[in-house]
Amino acid sequence: MxxxxxxxxxxxxxxxxRDEWLRAEQLGxxxxxxxxxxxxxxxxxxxxxxxxxxxxxxxxxxxxxxxxxxxxxxxxxxxxxxxxxxxxxxxxxxxxxxxxxxxxxxxxxxxxxxxxxxxxxxxxxxxxxxxxxxxxxxxxxxxxxxxxxxxxxxxxxxxxxxxxxxxPFAVAATGPRGMRLAAEHGRAWVTAGDPGIFETGTPADSRDALRGQIEKLGKACADAGRDAAGLEKVLLTGFTPDRGVPLESLDAFVDFAGRHYELGFTEIVIHAPIPDSDFAADQAVFERIATEALAQLQGGAETVPAG
Missing domain, CATH: 3.20.20.30 (Luciferase-like domain)
Known part of the structure; x- marks a missing residue:
């Protein structure tokens, strides 16, 4: 991942x-x-x-x-x-x-x-x-x-x-026409989840919706004569019902990322913190996630939670 x-x-x-972009590179x-x-x-x-x-x-x-x-x-x-x-x-x-x-x-x-x-x-x-x-x-x-x-x-x-x-193109799509374009032109497919359940859904509802999107993407790839496994799957966080959870702590992020890795996502994208905004978060937690989360996910690859 x-x-x-x-x-x-x-x-x-x-x-x-400038410092923010340099720091992102330093964090890996x-x-x-x-x-x-x-x-x-x-x-x-x-x-x-x-x-x-x-x-x-x-x-x-x-x-x-x-x-x-x-x-x-x-x-x-x-x-x-x-x-x-x-x-x-x-x-x-x-x-x-x-x-x-x-x-x-x-x-x-x-x-x-x-x-x-x-x-x-x-x-x-x-x-x-x-x-x-x-x-x-x-x-x-x-x-x-x-x-x-x-x-x-x-x-x-x-x-x-x-x-x-x-x-490379990373094509954001949730509908059939957009997914067909992702299958035909994309190196990656991007989703931010199902906006219909953003306010009232649960994390489980969100994962079910994402699972359904990935299944539709697989069909679009099959129709285009392409193996869906070769298309990177990118999740932009912050727009699912559990939108604030991934940046609450390192453990919370590892749990979140592990569950979505099980769905088939190959890249997770988190927002750099912005104080006093919808993307306010602890900078120290953000940096710990950047430097430590992947090692924890790889170390627990056989035991990441499913469903």
């Missing part, structure tokens, strides 16, 4: 932002992600920096840790310009970028450019066109494509990505 973190882009680079996280939004939830009225510039700075400051978005969406991105940014970022990082990408939602991003928020079907339709075009733009030297929502006309992207044939 891999352990990764999300660093929300709320701190000025010169006032703790596999990947440090950031959210690709224009603003987000309770952070809307405070500092919030752009994902691509933040990751560019992090790429220059760090050396080993992978970096990525969790997640980018079509809400305010276009495949042509995004591809150019990603190729540049992959070069600057020396091939350490993962693109977390999904269909988006009814966040502030959905209307920031003046459009009406898309319906779930409209988001799915756009994502189904956006992702294959982005795949082509990152793998082909020049692309011309005219779609219903997104077009490219002689879009040149030499020299391409450092990672070949392109940087």
């Amino acid at each position: 891999r352990l990764s973190t999300v660093i929300l882009p709320v701190r000025p680079w010169s006032q703790g932002g 996280f596999h990947t440090a992600y950031t959210y690709d939004h224009l603003s987000w939830r309770t952070f809307r009225y405070g500092p919030w920096y752009g994902a691509i510039p933040t990751l560019t700075a992090a790429a220059a400051a760090t050396e080993r840790m992978r970096l990525g978005t969790l997640v980018t969406s079509p809400n305010f991105r276009h495949p042509v310009t995004l591809a150019k940014d990603l190729i540049s970022l992959d070069d600057i990082s020396g091939g350490r970028i993962t693109l977390g990408i999904g269909a988006g939602g009814k966040s502030f991003d959905a209307t920031a450019l003046g459009q009406e928020a898309w319906t779930p079907k409209e988001r799915a339709d756009r994502f189904a066109e956006f992702l294959p075009l982005l795949d082509r733009l990152l793998t082909e030297p020049a692309v011309t494509s005219r779609g219903t929502f997104y077009s490219a006309v002689e879009a040149h992207n030499l020299p391409g990505c450092v990672q070949r044939p392109r940087l």
Whole structure:
């Protein structure tokens, strides 16, 4: 199992932002992600920096840790310009970028450019066109494509990505169309759980829902002629009914991670603590989890709790 973190882009680079990314690498996280939004939830009225510039700075400051978005969406991105940014970022990082990408939602991003928020079907339709075009733009030297929502006309992207044939996609999806895209284009699949049981469900309900999602992903992979075992399965924590439990203590995290490892997850992502927010947590506990949890999970691999 891999352990990764999300660093929300709320701190000025010169006032703790850079130090936070460096500390994540020192702690040994596999990947440090950031959210690709224009603003987000309770952070809307405070500092919030752009994902691509933040990751560019992090790429220059760090050396080993992978970096990525969790997640980018079509809400305010276009495949042509995004591809150019990603190729540049992959070069600057020396091939350490993962693109977390999904269909988006009814966040502030959905209307920031003046459009009406898309319906779930409209988001799915756009994502189904956006992702294959982005795949082509990152793998082909020049692309011309005219779609219903997104077009490219002689879009040149030499020299391409450092990672070949392109940087990996981690596709966030819970519905059948999104899971099909994950099976066809993804190195990894991402979920944050079932939002329908966030407020009223139990941890057991959440694990049942996640088990069902993994089963649906397996069917999507089978339909695409792909072995689901070869697709990494990433759980973004903080959005399940037991949202605060994983960061309460090292033991609590090990128990949580072990139960989800049994479901088939190969990467757990925890939020770096932010005081006085939904992601407030003890920094010392967070750092103990980063440095000690995987060893405990590996040592107890034969006895991790199931169900």
